[in-house]
Amino acid sequence: MHENDNVAVVVRTGGLPAGTEVRPGLVLREAIPQGHKVALATLPEGAEVRRYNVVIGHALQEIAAGGWVNEHRIAMPGARELSGLPLSTRPQEPQLPLEGYQFDGYRNDDGSVGTRNILAITTTVQCVSGVVDFAVRRIKEELLPRYPNVDDVVALNHAYGCGVAIDAPAAPIPIRTVRNISRNPNFGNEVMVVSLGCEKMQPARLLPPGAIPMRGAEQADVVCLQDDEHVGFMSMIDSIMRTAERHLQRLNARRREPCPASALVVGMQCGGSDAFSGITANPALGHAADLLVRAGATVMFSENTEVRDGVDQLTSRAATPAVAEDIIRELAWYDDYLRMGSVDRSANTTPGNKKGGLSNIVEKAMGSIVKSGSSPIVGVLAPGENVREKKLPPGLVFAATPASDFICGTLQLAAGMNLHIFTTGRGTPYGLAECPVIKVATRTDLARRWHDLMDVNAGRVADGEIDIEALGWEIFHLMLDVASGRKTWAERWKLHNDLTLFNPAPVT
Amino acid sequence: MHENDNVAVVVRTGGLPAGTEVRPGLVLREAIPQGHKVALATLPEGAEVRRYNVVIGHALQEIAAGGWVNEHRIAMPGARELSGLPLSTRPQEPQLPLEGYQFDGYRNDDGSVGTRNILAITTTVQCVSGVVDFAVRRIKEELLPRYPNVDDVVALNHAYGCGVAIDAPAAPIPIRTVRNISRNPNFGNEVMVVSLGCEKMQPARLLPPGAIPMRGAEQADVVCLQDDEHVGFMSMIDSIMRTAERHLQRLNARRREPCPASALVVGMQCGGSDAFSGITANPALGHAADLLVRAGATVMFSENTEVRDGVDQLTSRAATPAVAEDIIRELAWYDDYLRMGSVDRSANTTPGNKKGGLSNIVEKAMGSIVKSGSSPIVGVLAPGENVREKKLPPGLVFAATPASDFICGTLQLAAGMNLHIFTTGRGTPYGLAECPVIKVATRTDLARRWHDLMDVNAGRVADGEIDIEALGWEIFHLMLDVASGRKTWAERWKLHNDLTLFNPAPVT
Ligand SMILES: [Ca+2]
Ligand SMILES: [Ca+2]
Ligand SMILES: [Ca+2]
Ligand SMILES: [Ca+2]
Ligand SMILES: [Ca+2]
Structure with missing residues (x-):
């Protein structure tokens, strides 16, 4: 905690009973649950409540020293104005480069590197998903065993259909999302597409020839279900399987080779946060993010509503004023988007967050933002944009997204x-x-109960077993291992969420 | 076609070449593709173009008799104002009741009837979907074979997560959608829920005790993944399987029994329409809808943008002025929703529609609306509402939804x-x-190519092999057979789209 803070968090499992002396002279006036805050001094009505050296609220009533500071007792401050922000004002001390760190990855022709070797089947429209699911089941059963160097076959199904108003101002977001997922480095640029035929988002609109790198072809291989050649359902399945096999053959010939850590493009996020997120897991991840940046990698943080209250920290850390302006533009667009739906950033917090001790979005945001570490922000992506297409330099990138785990x-x-x-x-x-996906638990009791779902127990920081810096290094090394092929728990159980498009456009 | 129409549709496969004499004295001035329109008389610039006795556009230039009338040559009329509409003005002649028609269904305690006997697993939040998919695979492999009277086990996965702003004005739509799907008659009111624990949409908020009928319980059986009892991933899977087995046992004891046709609740929609939709399949479905209404069943039509241009037909057919006002309210809400996203109803049409001969949404709407038949409209549902909860009388119901197949x-x-x-x-x-799902092809060539995907070939109407009325009866009888257990093609291949929620609220 920061020296200016006037609250502290109870870390003990099960919380602490009334009467506990938590530090010399400070006795709890009531029981306080784990993860919740205690007032370190008496807070008069209207007083600022500070955590992370930030005002997370104002006392709604006097809270005596040793009292429980929770969401019912403090008022949330208004959102920071998006004008008059500091632009790239923080001195950018060059960080010592970290050299020699490598992982074994799959090199792609365009210079990107895959950490997995996956055949992905792109779909232009929701209508084909049942057929593609059927085909993928058969490909996994009948073809995949013959191509042992290929990790998996994945249907890139999504909810984009002709219902999405394709000419609406916000429609480019879901379209470029589907396009750019097709070129994810883990798919080796072996782009194949299943199309219906009558859809608005035709293959050539989704993937204009030449617009994205593809191996061994100028255009994506397209199977169109409405083609005259398809007579009977099985002829569609056969077409998809024949096309898939061509790509499986090429993917199967690939081998892992040593690649510099700078080829990593790491996406960070948090979900189901509690008050420990900002004390254990996220600061350790912030340290790992700094190590990645020093090793030349690209690291993304996201979740608009969870950075909105720390916008001044971001704009001041921007590498250039132009990057700061990009941050402001994205957050302003998102403010408008929420306002159109008659909500604001405070819609982010959940009952689980509050039960876990997070009083409001300001407190949650401060605990979330620390996972971005301390590097300068070198670039900004609007939703669905791609680091390579936008030619961003390596380093810390703000990828503007909703906080929803699936959409992010x-x-x-x-x-x-x-x-x-x-x-x-x-x-x-x-x-x-x-x-x-590497999963990091903020608390030891969660890591124990979910011992075969959580890859890292950051609760050891609160338990005094490890410090933030050492845990950051541990996470950094684990990332290199996983990038080289070590399986995470989610991979072992094959826990696969569906893709969830961010579609701010209306549907008809 | 109507006697006032000044265009006609070319029905011949492959279209007709220039020079063809299509009726005495009318020679095609150019080749016209199948499904496209020919001018029956010279249309001066600005002239009304009439199909279905409705103005579907105005000629942008003079179109000579025998000329091709397509989307480039006509301008779309503006949307009908939602004020001053005729309210319940059409004489409601009582239709002769159809008695004695039955199907074999599964009777539920609340009076509803299932056409299938399915165990559905409700989910409160997107986060649990990977775990539920894993559990359902095991239930199908290990439990379902022991319960042969149960047709299937289905995970009711969806994209609702804490990202959806739960207090936004539009948020009740996705919430009530998930709630009401859980009580679909095909699930026998054997409601079981998988919850994460920290989600905003808690089980008690999704399914308030007493709010929906459940068999053998006051509250839904809930498996909460974050419960302390769950130590290790397999303990979660075991809990879900144990809970599922209780419901499978009860579902397995059920038997089909004769039920009146009035227990049917039929949802009608169209997708991937062409100019034949309004000539063959949809009119035949309209006739079947009239038969269902006469048999006392509930029949829903939907797809806001495809009825918007025929709103006056709907309001005049409303059984009462109050029903007409409900129709107007839903369509006005939807106009606003589209306007907020800077689009209008014309966003509905696809390149496939136009290639198929539908010049614009007005023409498409007229071909779509005929599937509602000629019965009075007895009730209106807002998106996500339920016929039983709203206590609608049997008959023809307008369920206001987007036209997107998956959302509808x-x-x-x-x-x-x-x-x-x-x-x-x-x-x-x-x-x-x-x-x-019974699928009806509008054209014979589609029905031939997709012979094992289409259940009915309505193209026989255009081929002169059957008339609308006879095909309507055929569809009516097929519905009773399918309701009694006969499998459709989509069921035989297990083509299963994901549920797709209509969420007009923003996500954070
Ligand atoms: Ca988060
Ligand atoms: Ca998140
Ligand atoms: Ca339709
Ligand atoms: Ca539709
Ligand atoms: Ca799915």
């Missing part, structure tokens, strides 16, 4: 993520078929 | 649909796990 993960896949790391306090069995 | 089908499941019928011109391999 889908957008980070589109951004080019080849490794995903996910911190959780309450616990979520999140996983992706397209990319390995 | 999901909302009709929530409305209480136990049988789905779907007409298609271009062809779509649509199917649902929750309810049988």
